[in-house]
Amino acid sequence: MMARFALVPSILLCAIGFYGAMLWTVVISFTSSTITPRYEFAGLAQYVRLFTMDRWHVAYTNMFVFGALYIACSLIFGVLLAIALDQSIRGRNLLQTIFLYPIALSFIVTGLAWQWLLNPTTGLQNYVRGLGFESFAFDWLSSPDRAVYTLVIAGVWHAAGLVMAIMYAGLGSVDGEIWRAGRVDGIPRTTMYRRIILPMLKPVIIVCVVLLSMDVIKSYELVVAMTGGGPGYSTDLPAKFVVDNLFTRTNIGLASAAATLMLASIIVLLLLFGWLQKERVAR
Template identity: 45%
Template structure:
């Protein structure tokens, strides 16, 4: 009996170590995330209600920073630019990604080569993407200068220095980088559709257009939603792409909430206003992600 009891104790001890080891390994990462992500989020929210200027000041200021934020003309410019950039960036990426995915799903011979080519831009940082497109779109260095050297002297493409068109250069660079990632998401969704459903529709005489419009695309609804969430999140927090490509200019033509936040926090020494803009960005991201998480959890419970 003592021997059996000792074996049971050793077995229970080993089971306890095996069950607790994953928690022990993940504990440092969890603590770091808790402090440096959620802790600093709460700290930023608190700073937005203080009178902080160049340095944090923990004197309560109420909603003064938010009143000042919404009285800044640059903030409205940033919000308008975000609306233009977000709508075009998300819409074009989804449309282009879906179109490329449908073409790739036709089992073309060069798929093994084309798929990495489309995915490669996503492997680059936004700084590299912004710098490369800045060179390409610069009238004195890139596309316009090349066309002039080839003899097409009337060619003009000055969007990068045109205040009315500069925001669209951000869209071009962003779409170039993210559309391949969206293509991969849709391609995975297309490859996961049961072929028997499509064969049954073909036997019933449905055309290819009807199959995609009534069967395949509706089945891709979760992919559409996931792509929208990812792209919206990237659009709201876009900073490095704008800084590398246009620097927020010309003037404030490409100002976004993220560049506004940095400018008011570190350049204009209005930390409370910068924190308030960061909180507004957080609310925008939360308004997108929380309903998505709620719908996912509700479907799992069902």
């Protein structure tokens, strides 16, 4: 069958590329490998070590804190923008372009630009103080408790436009009849959006969530460019933990254990997501 045949190259590529690499990582995580791979079984030693490391706990927690906030804020902001643009606005094309362009920039550029802007000594805080507001403070970038939120700000800046674009197109595809019916019944517009239009667009929202969660995984570069994981290691992420241990700390075993845990968490989340979807459909 031709259709199956056509899939063979991709299946092979992914089986070897993704699953081969994954398998290798899992295998190495059970060995005592340090600077080069050594196939010497060490049981759970690397995992035990991982759990004693404060830095790993911080990184792992951050993945969820950053991920949840990034997805939620991008989604809310993007949807609000799309709805605002949907109100027969002047200059809509221009505004759309302004909202959308950051997505074309890499996370590295995004991180550098925002690091510059939010740096308390050279950026926004300094400028506002220079204007005469001496007590103005915005030093989240150098606060261990808040730096992770600056990553969210930069991330939302990067992605909200994409959500806006997708949602705007989604809003445009809603049948005019629905609006007319709503008007006849005298339902306020806000209620229409909340109760009827947005629930209708659930598939579109899911596409956004998928795209955004892929970004969370890739946010390594954002962290490196913007905070370098600091202050301290308060903005560390699992991906950065893995790369540091893999390449500079010459600790392949530990890095693999961390990568395996990260993968396992992601797979659990995906399964959960899929199961929730099914549950909803079943009902």
